[in-house]
Amino acid sequence: MANIIDVPKPRINCSMLSQHINRPVCFVGRVEKVHPTGKTFTVSDGEGKIATVELNEPLDEELSGVVEIIGMVSNKGVIMASVYNMLREDKGNLFDIELYNEALKVVHDFPQHYPFEGAVSG
Amino acid sequence: MWNQGGYTDTTMGGGYTQSPGGFASPSLSQGGEKKGRTRATQIIPCTVSQLMSASQADEAFKVGDVEVAQVTIVGIIRSTDKSMTNIQYKVDDMTGAPMDVKQWVDTEDPSVDNTVLPPGTYVKVSGNLRSFQNHRSVVAFSVRPLEDMNEITSHMLEVVHAHMALCKPQSMTSAGGMNSSMASMSRTSMGNMGSMGGMGGGGGYPGANNMVNNGLSASQNQVLSLIRSCPDQQGISIQDIKQRLSGMSINIIKQAVEFLSNEGHIFSTIDEDHYKSTDNDE
Numbered sequence: 007m008a009n010i011i012d013v014p015k016p017r018i019n020c021s022m023l024s025q026h027i028n029r030p031v032c033f034v035g036r037v038e039k040v041h042p043t044g045k046t047f048t049v050s051d052g053e054g055k056i057a058t059v060e061l062n063e064p065l066d067e068e069l070s071g072v073v074e075i076i077g078m079v080s081n082k083g084v085i086m087a088s089v090y091n092m093l094r095e096d097k098g099n100l101f102d103i104e105l106y107n108e109a110l111k112v113v114h115d116f117p118q119h120y121p122f123e124g125a126v127s128g
Numbered sequence: 129m130w131n132q133g134g135y136t137d138t139t140m141g142g143g144y145t146q147s148p149g150g151f152a153s154p155s156l157s158q159g160g161e162k163k164g165r166t167r168a169t170q171i172i173p174c175t176v177s178q179l180m181s182a183s184q185a186d187e188a189f190k191v192g193d194v195e196v197a198q199v200t201i202v203g204i205i206r207s208t209d210k211s212m213t214n215i216q217y218k219v220d221d222m223t224g225a226p227m228d229v230k231q232w233v234d235t236e237d238p239s240v241d242n243t244v245l246p247p248g249t250y251v252k253v254s255g256n257l258r259s260f261q262n263h264r265s266v267v268a269f270s271v272r273p274l275e276d277m278n279e280i281t282s283h284m285l286e287v288v289h290a291h292m293a294l295c296k297p298q299s300m301t302s303a304g305g306m307n308s309s310m311a312s313m314s315r316t317s318m319g320n321m322g323s324m325g326g327m328g329g330g331g332g333y334p335g336a337n338n339m340v341n342n343g344l345s346a347s348q349n350q351v352l353s354l355i356r357s358c359p360d361q362q363g364i365s366i367q368d369i370k371q372r373l374s375g376m377s378i379n380i381i382k383q384a385v386e387f388l389s390n391e392g393h394i395f396s397t398i399d400e401d402h403y404k405s406t407d408n409d410e
Contacts, residue, residue, distance in 0.1 A: 011220060012225040014224045015222045091248050093250075099275060099276035099278065109285050112284070120287055121175065123180065
């Protein structure tokens with residue numbers, strides 16, 4: 007399979023997980039609970055819904071705040087993460103995840119103006 | 129300030145071309161200019177996928193109907209490569225494979241910061257779309273790290289807004305040419321994004337059908353349409369507007385007139401009660 011970075015990774019929230027089973031996605035959410043093993047954690051999206059994320063390697067750092075995860079959605083709706091990065095909220099600029107959620111709806115309402123190229127055909 | 133009867137090929141107003149909103153009022157194809165450079169007076173927020181799939185005719189690129197030359201993209205740096213003369217980044221905005229971005233290094237000027245931004249940095253890239261041997265890239269005049277991650281959200285919205293507005297001039301609510309609607313968008317788009325019903329606050333996004341395309345509210349659009357349609361030299365008076373728009377209160381009309389005047393769509397003529405549109409249907 008091609009490197010997940012080199013393919014389109016539609017931005018989604020929890021409600022859209024079921025439509026992206028076995029596809030690469032980009033999920034932005036606030037870190038909720040990190041499992042003691044560091045290999046799995048939960049995140050909440052802009053609607054307050056919770057998703058589970060699983061990692062290949064245990065976390066080697068403290069994970070908190072808003073995180074952007076790239077991964078495949080498993081059959082069970084779990085995000086199998088390949089890459090993640092924390093969205094910085096220092097300098098007092100809190101990330102407005104509810105507004106991001108509204109923007110998600112907009113970009114999905116207008117795919118002709120915000121294409122995730124080749125996302126369907128893969 | 130406003131050139132009557134056709135714009136010259138230089139930029140119209142300094143404030144527009146580099147506005148934080150990301151795109152300027154247009155001076156679209158000035159009647160057959162040979163040099164591609166002088167046509168590029170807009171800067172359009174785009175996604176990497178749009179840039180990669182843009183059609184190309186000579187030096188001009190098009191995303192659908194929208195001509196793109198200067199663009200902005202927002203994405204995360206995946207890799208970097210620095211040489212003596214330039215820095216190359218691969219910038220990923222999730223819409224496809226990361227885009228090649230090239231930034232020339234100014235070796236002469238010691239004040240210019242040539243520090244390479246590390247992978248994992250979210251940036252806003254402003255530059256020109258280029259194609260060389262079928263390979264697309266952006267030659268950047270600015271690669272700025274984001275300090276506020278809400279710019280990711282705002283860029284997503286700006287992309288949809290810009291491409292939707294630039295694509296469909298016929299469906300604009302204000303009558304006549306595209307110019308006045310564009311001008312209104314470049315200045316008011318940022319301001320009105322926040323005030324547009326329910327975005328990110330209480331009610332939530334109501335769905336595609338309720339979006340006003342040109343950045344003006346319904347009442348502002350009605351008032352503007354009326355003023356634009358007046359052929360008289362001295363313009364139309366507020367009282368006339370009130371008569372024609374009987375359903376609108378005088379205060380709403382006055383607020384709309386003040387807003388439109390501040391934004392440069394209308395100007396007062398013989399007195400503070402008479403207004404004409406800055407953009408005429410002649």
